[in-house]
Amino acid sequence: MEPVNDIAQLVVNGLMSGAILAVPAIAFSLIFAVLQVSNFSVAAHIALGAYAAYVVNTVLGLPIVAAVAIAFVAAGVVGVASDHLALKPLRRHGPITVAIASMALNLVLENMLRFGFGNTVQALNIPVYRDWVLGGLHIAPQQFYNFLIAAAVMVALFCLLAFTSIGKAMRAVADNPVLADIKGIDPEFISRLAVFIGMGLAGIGGVLIALDAAIEPTVGFRVILPIFAAAVLGGLGNVAGAVAGALLVGVAEELSLLVLPVAYRSAIGFFAIIIALLFFPRGILGKR
Amino acid sequence: MSFLRVEDVVAGYGAHDEILKQVGISVEPGEIVSILGPNGAGKSTLLKTIAGLVAPRSGTVEFIGGSIAGLRPREVSRRGVVFVPQENNIFPSLTIEENLEIGGHLAKAEYREHLAKVYDRMPDLAARRRLPGGALSGGQRQLLAMAMALMVGPRLMLLDEPTAGLSPTAADDLFGMVSAIRHDGVAIAMVEQNALRSLMVSDRAYILVDGRNARSGAARELAQDADIRRIFLGEA
Ligand SMILES: Nc1ncnc2c1ncn2[C@@H]1O[C@H](COP(=O)(O)OP(=O)(O)O)[C@@H](O)[C@H]1O
Ligand SMILES: [Mg+2]
Numbered sequence: 001m002e003p004v005n006d007i008a009q010l011v012v013n014g015l016m017s018g019a020i021l022a023v024p025a026i027a028f029s030l031i032f033a034v035l036q037v038s039n040f041s042v043a044a045h046i047a048l049g050a051y052a053a054y055v056v057n058t059v060l061g062l063p064i065v066a067a068v069a070i071a072f073v074a075a076g077v078v079g080v081a082s083d084h085l086a087l088k089p090l091r092r093h094g095p096i097t098v099a100i101a102s103m104a105l106n107l108v109l110e111n112m113l114r115f116g117f118g119n120t121v122q123a124l125n126i127p128v129y130r131d132w133v134l135g136g137l138h139i140a141p142q143q144f145y146n147f148l149i150a151a152a153v154m155v156a157l158f159c160l161l162a163f164t165s166i167g168k169a170m171r172a173v174a175d176n177p178v179l180a181d182i183k184g185i186d187p188e189f190i191s192r193l194a195v196f197i198g199m200g201l202a203g204i205g206g207v208l209i210a211l212d213a214a215i216e217p218t219v220g221f222r223v224i225l226p227i228f229a230a231a232v233l234g235g236l237g238n239v240a241g242a243v244a245g246a247l248l249v250g251v252a253e254e255l256s257l258l259v260l261p262v263a264y265r266s267a268i269g270f271f272a273i274i275i276a277l278l279f280f281p282r283g284i285l286g287k288r
Numbered sequence: 289m290s291f292l293r294v295e296d297v298v299a300g301y302g303a304h305d306e307i308l309k310q311v312g313i314s315v316e317p318g319e320i321v322s323i324l325g326p327n328g329a330g331k332s333t334l335l336k337t338i339a340g341l342v343a344p345r346s347g348t349v350e351f352i353g354g355s356i357a358g359l360r361p362r363e364v365s366r367r368g369v370v371f372v373p374q375e376n377n378i379f380p381s382l383t384i385e386e387n388l389e390i391g392g393h394l395a396k397a398e399y400r401e402h403l404a405k406v407y408d409r410m411p412d413l414a415a416r417r418r419l420p421g422g423a424l425s426g427g428q429r430q431l432l433a434m435a436m437a438l439m440v441g442p443r444l445m446l447l448d449e450p451t452a453g454l455s456p457t458a459a460d461d462l463f464g465m466v467s468a469i470r471h472d473g474v475a476i477a478m479v480e481q482n483a484l485r486s487l488m489v490s491d492r493a494y495i496l497v498d499g500r501n502a503r504s505g506a507a508r509e510l511a512q513d514a515d516i517r518r519i520f521l522g523e524a
Contacts, residue, residue, distance in 0.1 A: 165389075165396075168382065172390045175379040181361040182339065182371055183436070184394035 005136050010254040016143045018230075018250020019150040020212070021223065024205035025230035025242040026157060027198040033174040033237035034194035037091070037098040041082065042227065044109030045075040045199045046220025049206025051117055054215050058125045064211070067124075068149065071203040079199020080192050082109065106221070114217040122215040146208045153204055154243060157197070161239065170194055174237065225269035226253065233276045235283015244284055248272070290314045290350070291475060292338070292369070292444055297347030299337045305345060307333045309499035312347075313477070315444060320466065320476045322486045322507060325496035331479040332374065334496065335446045338477075339371030340364040351444070366394055368443035374452055374479075377433035380422030384413055384432060387421050391436025398441060406435045409468065427458030434465060438474075445469065447478035451485075463489050487511040 024042055031039050049071035056067040086105045090097050129141040161167040170190055172180040177187040202220070209219055230249045234241025253268045260267070276283070292315040300307035308330045315321050323331050336342040338349055340361040349357040356364050361371070379387050388406060392399045407414035410431055416424070421432060430450055437445050450466070451459035459482060467489050470476055480486035487493055490507035495516070503510065510516050 165393075168386055168390060169393070171382055171386075172379050175381050176376055178341065178361070179373070179376060179379065180390070182341075182365055182373075183390050184362045184365055184440075185390070186362065 007255070007258070009137055010257060011251055012137055012139065013143075014251030014254035015247055016139075016147050016250070017212075017253070018247035019147045020205065020208045021226055021230055021250055022243045022246035023150050023153055023208060024202045024220075024223070024227045025234070025246040026154065026239050027201035027205065028227055028231045029234060029237055029239050029242040030157075030194055030201070031198040032231065033239065034170060035091075035191050036237075037087070037095045038102065038228075038236070039083070039087070039195075039198075040099065040102045040224060040228075041079075041106040041109060042199070042202045043218075043220035043224040044106045044113070045079055045202035046206035046209065046223070047110060047113055047215075047217050048078055049075045049203025050210035050215045050219050051113055051122075051206075052203060053124060053207040053210050054117075054122050058122065061125075064124075064126070064207070068204055068207050071207045072200040073203075075203025075206070076196040076200030078109070079202070080196050083195045083199075084192075110217045110221065117217070119216065124210050124215070126211060142211060146211055149204075150208060153201065157201070157239070160197075166193070225266060226250075226272075229269040229272040229276070232273050233280065233284055235280070235285060238283050238285060241283040241285040245272075245276075248284070291317045291319075291352060292477070293348065293350045294334070294338060295348040297334070297337060297344045297349065299333060299342050299344040299347075301333075301342065307499055308337065308344075310347075311496065311499065311501060313494050313501075313504075315475050315477050317443075318470060318473055318475055319492065320470050320478070320490045322483075322490040322493035323477060323479045323496065324483050324486065324493055325502070329496040330499045331496055332448050335371060335448050335477070335479060338364070338369065339446055341371070362394075365440065368440070369446065370437040370440055370442040370444070371446040372433045372437050372448065372450065374448040378421040378424075378429055378436065381420055383418055383420055384424070385417040387432055387436055388413075388417075388439050392439030395440045399439075402439045402441060406438055409438075409465075410435055427454050427461065430454065430458075430462060431465065434462075434469070438469065442474055444475045444477065447476060449479050449481060451480065451482050459485070483516075484511060 024046055028042050052071040052074045053067035056062045056070050057064060082105055087098050087101055090101050126142065131138045131140050161171060169185045172185060173187050173190040181187055206220060226249045230245035231242045233245030233248060249268065249272050252272065253265050256265055256268050295312040297308050297311045298306060311334055323334065325331055333342060337344050340359045340363065343358045349355065351367055351369055356367060379390060388403060392402055395402060412428060413432060413435055424432060451462050454462060463485060466476055478486065487507040487510055493504065493507045493510050494501060495503040
């Protein structure tokens with residue numbers, strides 16, 4: 001393959017994997033926007049979504065669409081329950097305490113998955129298609145479907161936030177919870193809803209990752225760094241920014257293969273966080 | 289029975305739990321009442337206590353005969369008592385129309401009607417309705433904050449220093465708006481630094497000093513009072 005095509009191929013691959021990262025990245029950012037805390041247990045909820053897909057698809061034999069829906073609800077419900085039990089009581093101690101507690105919560109949830117499903121690596125029951133070749137570029141149909149699911153999920157979230165009364169209430173609480181309360185919105189209810197939707201999206205992210213890779217308890221933990229990097233690049237709390245950040249991180253990770261051994265791929269996440277903090281402290285889209 | 293009756297209220301924040309040491313005010317239907325006093329007297333704390341943002345430690349807060357002491361802010365608003373804070377009183381990342389929609393969250397059935405009325409009264413907001421609230425100037429921001437409160441069809445508005453930081457002309461516009469809103473039958477209790485101009489549009493006024501009532505009376509009389517002119521208006 002000639003180099004130009006090589007780069008184009010890496011960019012395409014990066015956009016595909018970036019779109020999958022974007023789903024949990026917007027989850028992270030949505031929760032940050034409404035609750036003003038970084039909830040790193042997004043990682044365990046990704047794994048939970050992946051296992052939910054495994055049960056629905058491989059064990060029960062239902063189609064992937066059902067797996068997506070059930071992963072959303074399961075991860076959303078566990079997200080609300082674990083937030084209520086483990087994180088909410090700590091909220092008055094400040095965002096750093098909650099962020100650290102969310103890492104502990106993440107370990108607990110991952111180990112519960114390990115207890116339930118064991119350490120054996122699982123996989124979804126999906127057909128393997130031959131790559132499509134378009135103008136010299138290879139695209140795996142499964143990756144493309146994942147890209148479409150990710151895009152559909154993001155469009156749905158944007159429509160919710162932009163056009164529905166509950167979505168506007170969510171943005172109002174993100175802007176100013178005290179004023180939202182005066183206007184008749186219950187910030188606690190909206191926070192729970194944001195956690196439900198956010199962790200539900202993390203669950204869907206888990207299904208997308210499971211369609212592309214093996215399922216094990218740390219499947220989310222292995223991608224939490226690029227997810228966090230995407231959210232920081234986009235400006236924490238900026239949902240549209242998180243999408244841009246995820247696409248950028250996805251492409252950068254792929255392009256890094258040109259100059260770095262594959263083992264250093266995860267350094268891209270660190271690098272992106274440093275770049276963001278140094279040059280775009282409010283995110284690459286500039287404002288929220 | 290008073291419309292709004294606040295009596296012997298003691299309130300504060302956490303360790304500083306006696307900012308209001310003993311305060312009482314009342315507001316009658318359709319009145320404009322000014323709440324004046326030096327910085328730190330507890331004027332904002334008084335409005336926040338009525339609005340449900342600060343829970344009183346003791347005392348009475350009643351609206352149309354029912355206690356509203358200790359209610360959540362949204363429950364106070366639901367009764368028709370709407371607080372407009374001095375700062376952070378709009379949603380900067382929402383458009384102006386979205387701000388108004390959130391403002392009318394408690395009166396969804398009358399949304400169209402209230403929106404038309406607000407746009408009629410404040411055509412500047414109508415012209416900018418697709419802009420984010422954060423793009424507005426100080427004066428327009430204050431108008432938007434009042435417009436959001438009007439979206440619920442309030443019975444009593446609590447305004448905290450609505451003219452703070454505004455140019456003299458913007459402040460004039462705002463006082464004009466306050467008079468026009470009262471004309472529609474909405475009662476207004478407002479905290480103001482701009483004492484003389486506030487007294488000019490008010491029916492009555494209270495003066496708070498150090499968490500207690502210092503003076504009260506008809507606005508016209510207080511505006512003539514030599515003591516008051518000396519303390520608040522810097523006259524010799
Ligand atoms: N959130 C708060 N926590 C602690 N003290 C506060 C808080 N808000 C105001 N205060 C204190 O309460 C006193 C009265 O404040 P405030 O009601 O804002 O006065 P005013 O509006 O008359 O200037 C001040 O001494 C102020 O420092
Ligand atoms: Mg004040």
